[in-house]
Amino acid sequence: MSASTPGLxxxxxxxxxxxxxxxxxxxxxxxxxxxxGTRLGIDTIARDLDxxxxxxxxxxxxxERTGLVTREALKGYRVAPxxxxxxxxxxxxxxxxxxxxxxxxxxxxxxxxxxxxxxAHARHAAxxxxxxxxxxxxxxxxSLTAEYFAADTEFHDVVLHHxxxxxxxxxxxxxxxxxxxxxxxxxxxxxxxxxxxAEHGGxxxxxxxxxxxxxxxxxxxxxxNVRERSLRFERGA
Amino acid sequence: MSASTPGLxxxxxxxxxxxxxxxxxxxxxxxxxxxxGTRLGIDTIARDLDxxxxxxxxxxxxxERTGLVTREALKGYRVAPxxxxxxxxxxxxxxxxxxxxxxxxxxxxxxxxxxxxxxAHARHAAxxxxxxxxxxxxxxxxSLTAEYFAADTEFHDVVLHHxxxxxxxxxxxxxxxxxxxxxxxxxxxxxxxxxxxAEHGGxxxxxxxxxxxxxxxxxxxxxxNVRERSLRFERGA
DNA sequence: CGCCCGAGAATCCTATAGGATCTATCCAAG
DNA sequence: CTTGGATAGATCCTATAGGATTCTCGGGCG
Numbered sequence: 001m002s003a004s005t006p007g008l009x010x011x012x013x014x015x016x017x018x019x020x021x022x023x024x025x026x027x028x029x030x031x032x033x034x035x036x037g038t039r040l041g042i043d044t045i046a047r048d049l050d051x052x053x054x055x056x057x058x059x060x061x062x063x064e065r066t067g068l069v070t071r072e073a074l075k076g077y078r079v080a081p082x083x084x085x086x087x088x089x090x091x092x093x094x095x096x097x098x099x100x101x102x103x104x105x106x107x108x109x110x111x112x113x114x115x116x117x118x119x120a121h122a123r124h125a126a127x128x129x130x131x132x133x134x135x136x137x138x139x140x141x142x143s144l145t146a147e148y149f150a151a152d153t154e155f156h157d158v159v160l161h162h163x164x165x166x167x168x169x170x171x172x173x174x175x176x177x178x179x180x181x182x183x184x185x186x187x188x189x190x191x192x193x194x195x196x197x198a199e200h201g202g203x204x205x206x207x208x209x210x211x212x213x214x215x216x217x218x219x220x221x222x223x224x225n226v227r228e229r230s231l232r233f234e235r236g237a
Numbered sequence: 238m239s240a241s242t243p244g245l246x247x248x249x250x251x252x253x254x255x256x257x258x259x260x261x262x263x264x265x266x267x268x269x270x271x272x273x274g275t276r277l278g279i280d281t282i283a284r285d286l287d288x289x290x291x292x293x294x295x296x297x298x299x300x301e302r303t304g305l306v307t308r309e310a311l312k313g314y315r316v317a318p319x320x321x322x323x324x325x326x327x328x329x330x331x332x333x334x335x336x337x338x339x340x341x342x343x344x345x346x347x348x349x350x351x352x353x354x355x356x357a358h359a360r361h362a363a364x365x366x367x368x369x370x371x372x373x374x375x376x377x378x379x380s381l382t383a384e385y386f387a388a389d390t391e392f393h394d395v396v397l398h399h400x401x402x403x404x405x406x407x408x409x410x411x412x413x414x415x416x417x418x419x420x421x422x423x424x425x426x427x428x429x430x431x432x433x434x435a436e437h438g439g440x441x442x443x444x445x446x447x448x449x450x451x452x453x454x455x456x457x458x459x460x461x462n463v464r465e466r467s468l469r470f471e472r473g474a
Numbered sequence: 475c476g477c478c479c480g481a482g483a484a485t486c487c488t489a490t491a492g493g494a495t496c497t498a499t500c501c502a503a504g
Numbered sequence: 505c506t507t508g509g510a511t512a513g514a515t516c517c518t519a520t521a522g523g524a525t526t527c528t529c530g531g532g533c534g
Contacts, residue, residue: 087403165327
């Protein structure tokens with residue numbers, strides 16, 4: 001009955017191996033520690049995780065869809081190159097389309113949605129406070145900034161999910177990894193915590209007003225400002 | 238040097254096995270011959286195509302992304318259930334968002350785009366003629382309707398590609414399979430050839446006008462009409 | 475000194491084998 | 505007649521092996 005003692009398998013637990021491998025590689029990629037172009041050898045990863053190449057191969061196919069890795073037949077997988085300027089512009093446009101449409105669908109906001117939105121906004125603001133406090137001391141805590149990014153994403157996801165359209169959610173998930181990369185490359189220092197929190201507050205107020213056009217406009221304004229700030233960052237400082 | 242004679246391998250050529258398997262299964266699914274819920278056994282498919290289960294498995298992971306198949310851990314893959322009414326509504330909304338946004342980005346149309354659009358429109362109209370002619374004789378040719386659907390898709394893709402945004406194209410490809418299913422389930426008889434061709438002509442004229450709002454409005458009108466017609470079809474006849 | 479090329483190693487890709495799990499059938503008990 | 509359980513078969517999942525291709529590096533030639 002018992003083939004091995006539970007909790008002792010080298011790197012990975014015994015259930016749903018493929019998904020576990022996928023998550024491990026995903027978080028490795030999202031951490032941003034790997035240089036673009038780095039080889040992601042099947043056998044190497046399999047050895048590192050103490051599994052066979054087959055589930056690793058499946059996980060890589062799944063990862064291909066996120067755009068974080070590129071595949072060349074018979075040559076293997078590599079970490080995708082960083083986002084070019086034109087890609088960044090297109091990514092912003094796509095996000096703007098998705099989120100403003102979602103806002104229009106979600107408006108007017110239900111009490112449930114408003115509660116979710118306020119809760120997410122509070123978490124985002126709190127995370128922003130911690131980041132700013134650490135920054136004031138000259139420290140840059142990677143786990144804090146990761147937490148801040150997660151709270152930001154969560155806020156935007158509240159609007160998306162309350163649009164009640166699974167295809168929009170699916171599209172957002174597809175873009176998710178790229179958006180994460182964008183944050184890392186274009187906003188390394190997180191210099192816009194205050195502005196972002198304030199603009200999120202504006203979005204909350206717009207939804208609370210009960211209108212339809214106001215939330216859409218507020219979200220559009222926010223995203224345009226984010227784009228503007230990241231462009232300014234791109235050009236230096 | 239030579240391990241086997243080229244052109245003799247049972248079902249599949251010798252280069253990029255995984256992709257070939259993917260395409261074969263995809264066209265099988267898009268043909269609509271399989272009942273929803275049908276099991277898609279890895280080993281069975283592997284035997285039928287005369288390959289090993291490994292590339293089949295990879296192809297299935299890739300197919301999962303299209304939404305045409307569903308996977309349950311340790312239970313295998315099945316043909317996805319047909320689109321429910323609410324899914325259909327969400328799909329229409331997502332398409333409307335994508336295509337109207339693409340139209341706004343593509344407008345005003347360049348001469349190149351106008352040429353592509355007119356060419357695609359001509360092919361669509363010609364395919365529509367053939368379908369209508371066959372229908373007048375009481376015949377329903379599956380290959381003709383498939384050709385007609387392809388021409389319709391091509392027309393819409395012209396607008397999408399001239400929006401010059403790879404993420405929009407990517408999203409459209411993600412929805413592509415579902416849209417295809419929608420056509421099959423909600424418009425089995427292709428009863429709206431005339432209307433569709435006429436409305437496409439309206440889209441062409443709107444782009445030719447050189448404006449920005451006109452094409453967006455024309456596309457929105459077209460998609461709203463398609464939705465209306467398929468709903469009417471849904472309710473009976 | 476630079477360029478080409480060929481042998482070795484590493485890697486990818488596909489095929490096969492075996493353990494684990496699910497499904498279906500059959501039989502017995504209520 | 506229905507229901508529960510057990511056994512047999514099929515299927516999925518992971519691991520291992522071997523052929524095919526690509527990368528690397530050292531030697532020879534212009």
